[in-house]
Amino acid sequence: MQSPAEQALQNEKNSIFNGVASTIVMSMSNNYFALFAIGVLGATNYQVGLISSLPQIVGMFAMILGTVIMSRLQEKKRFTGLSILFTRFFLLSMFLVIYLPQEYRAWTFVILIGLMNLPGSFAMLSWQSFIGDLISDSRRSGFFSERNRILTIAGMFTTLVIGIGLQWFDKANPLPYQILFILAFLFGIVEVFYLNKHIEQKKQSNKVLKRVKFGWDAYKHKPFIYFLICGLFFNFAWQLAWPLFNIYNIKIAHMTGFWISIITVANQVGQIISFKWWGMMSDKHSNAKMLAITAIGMATAPFLTILSTNMYYLTFVNFTSGLFVSGTVLLLFNQLLEVTLEENRSSFIAQYNINLAIIGFIAPQVGVFLLQMSSINTAMNLAAGLRLVSGAVFLVFYYYMRKQYFRSTVASVPRS
Template identity: 25%
Template sequence: MNRLSQQQINYGLKISIIEGAFATLYTSLAGGMFLAGLALYLGANSFQIALLTAIPALVSSFSFLAGYLVHQTGTRKKLVLCTAGIGRSVYIILLPLLFTGSKLKIHFFLLLVALSGILMAIAGTVWTSWISDLVPEERRGRFFGLRNAILNVTAVFAAYGAGRGMDWLKSLGQERLGYALAFSLAVGFGLISTLLLTRQPEPEIPARSKPDLREIFVGPLKEPQFRRLTVFLAVWFLTGTLASPFYLVHLLKNLHFSFSEVAVYSMIGGVIGVGFQLFWGRAIDRFGSRPVTVLNFALVGVMPFLWLFATPHFRLPIWIDGVLNGVVWTGASLGLWNLLLDLADNPERKESYFAIYTVVTGLGAFVASLLAGTIAQLISGFHLQLFGADFYNYDVMFLAAGVARFACLPLLLRIKEQGSKPVRYTIRALTNLALWRLNAGKDVVLQALGIKSRD
C-alpha cells in the first residue's frame, strides 16, 4: 500500500471531521423525527412506520456489491462520491410529492427511502474500508471519540433548531412547508458533505486477486472471532431492536411530545455524549474494544424498560433514557465500531467484513421491524390498566426488546480480542476512577465553602 505522509493523514482526519459534521446535518434533517413525522403526515399506519426501519435494513444487502465495485473501479473515493452523492440527493423528489393529493404518496415516499438506502449501503461499506485504512490503528479510539463528539454537538444544535422551526411552522398551519424546507436543506448539506470527501486522501488499495463470490460472502466467516461477532449481531438486531421503529412515534403520538421536546430529548443524549465519546475513546485505547462494548451493551438492556413507565404527565423515564443515550449508547456504538475494525484485519477481505456486518445487522433489523410492525398492527387496540398505569401496543414491544437485549449478552461474551483487558478488570478500574473523581470533586466543593475534609 502506498503510504501517506503524516501530514496527509492529519489533513485527511481533519477533513473527515468536517465532512462528518455536514453528513450529520443531512441525517438530522432527512432522518429521525423528521422522517417519522413525515410518514405520519402522509398517513402511514403502524406497519408502514415499521417499514421505515425495515426497508433500509433490507436493502443493506446491496453492500455486498461494494467489494466487487471497488475491484472493478480500482478506487474507493470515486465510488463513495457517486453513491453518496446520488443517495443523499434523491429526497429532493419529495418536494413535488408533498404538494400533490395522490393517495399513493406514502408508497412513493417508501420507494425513495429504499432507493436512498441501497446507494447509502454501498457508500457506507466502501467509506468504512477507506477510513479504516486512513486512521492509524493506535489512534482509532481517540480519533473516533473526538469525531463522534463533534458530530454529537452538531446533531444537538441541528435537532433543536430544526425542531423549534418545525413547531413554529406547524403553529402557522404550514407543516407541509416545514417538511419541504427540512428535506431541501438536508439535500444541500448532503452535497456539501460529498464535496468535502473529494479533499480526503485515499490510501492506495493493495493489489488483490479477482474477488471470488464465495470468498466475498463467506470468507470472513471462516475466522472464529468475526463469526462470533456476526452471530451476536444477528441475534441482537433480530430481537433487541423490536421496539426501534416506535420510539419516536410513541413520543409524538402517545406521549404528546412536540418537535421541540423531541429535539430536547435528543439534545440531552447529544450533549452528554460529547464528553463520553472522548471518555470511551480513551477507555478503548487503554482497555480494548471488547470490555467497553460488553459493559455498555449490558447497560443498554435497561433502556427499553424505562419507556414502560412513561406517561404524558410523567416524562422522567424519557429524560433518564436521554441521559443513558449519551452515556451508554455512546460507549456501545463506539466500542462495537472499534471491535469491528480490530477483527477486520485482512486487507484482502476489507470490504467483505463491512458488507457482512452491514447485511447481518440490516437483515436482522429488517425482520425485527416487519415482525414488530405486524404485531403492533395486530394488537393496535391493546390496552391494559395495571397499578393505575395504562399500557398500549408499543409497550409490549418495549418489554420484549428489553428482555431480548439481556438474553443476547452471553453471545457477546464469547468474543475474544487480542490484547484487551478482562471485563471485570475494566469495570473495577473505571469504578475506581469514578470514585476518585467524585472524591476530588467533593474536596474542591468543601474547600470552596471553607470546610475541611475529615478524610
C-alpha cells in the same frame, strides 16, 4: 509533497468536516422521517415499521453488489463520493411527495426511503473500508471517539435549531419538512466536497483482489464469525424497538416536532459527554468487554420509556440512553475493524452489513407485530429483555477474544 504524518493529519481533519456535514444532513432528514410520515402523510403503524425495515432489505442487495464492486476498486474515494451524492438526490424527491394524490403519499415516501438506501449502502460500505484504510490501528479509538463527539455536537445544535423552528408551524404543515429536505441536500454537496479532499493512496491490483467475488472468504476467519453472531443478536434486540419508540413518542405521548428535537438533543448530550470515556475504556479493557456493558445499559431505554408520557421524564430517559448509544456506535465499529483482515477488509465489512441488513429488515417488523398482537408495554419489555441477554452474549465473546490473544502471545514468544 506532504509527509505521511501530514497526510494523516489532513485526512483526519477532512474526515471531521465530512462527518459534520453528514450529521447535519441526517439531523435535517432522518430524524423527522417518522414525524413527517405520521403527522403530515398519515402513515399507519405498518408503514412506520417499514420506514425502519425497508431500507435494510434494499441495503442487503446493495451490499452483495457493493462487495463485487469494492473488490475491484483500487481507489475508493470517487466511488464513495458518487454514492453519497446519489443518496442525497433522493431528498429532492421527498420534497415533491406532498404534491401527489393523498392516497399515494405515505407509500411513495416509504418507498423513497427504502430505495435511498441502495446508493446509501454503497456509501456506507465504501466509506467504512475507505476510512479503515486511512486511520491506523493505534489512532482508531482516540480519533473516532473525538470525531463522534464533534459530530454529535453538530447534530445537537442542528436538531435544537430545527426544534425551535418547528414550533412556528402546525404539525400537519408540510412546508418546514420540505425546507429541511432541500437544506439537507445542500449540506450533502458539502459532505461530498470534504470527502473528495481526503488523500488516498492508490492500491496496486493483486491476485487476492481479483479472486474476491462475494466476500465468502470472511467466514474462514473465526473472530469475525463470533463477532458477527454477537453483533447480529444485539442489533436484533436493538432495532426491534426502533419503530416502537416512534409510535410511543408520537401516537401515545403526543410529541410535537419541538419535543422530538428536545429528546434527540438530550440523547446527543448524553453521547457527547460519554464518547471520550468509552474510547478510553476500550483502550484499557478492550472493545469486546465494553460492548457487554453498553448492551446492558441499552436495555434500560425501552423499559424506562413506557413508565410515563411526561415530556421532561422522557427527555431524561433519552439523555441516559445517549450515554450508552455513544459506546454502542464507537465500539461496534472499532470491534468490526479489529476482527477484519487488512488485505481484504471490504469483504468482511460487506458480509457484516449484508447480515445486518437482514436483521434490520426483520427486527422492526417483529417489533410492530408484537405491538399488534399484545401491547406497547409487552413489546418494549421484551426488547429490553433481549438487549439484556445480548450483554451476556458479548461477555462470552470477550472471553473468547481474550483466550485468542493469550494464545497468539504465547505462540509469538521465542523458544530457546
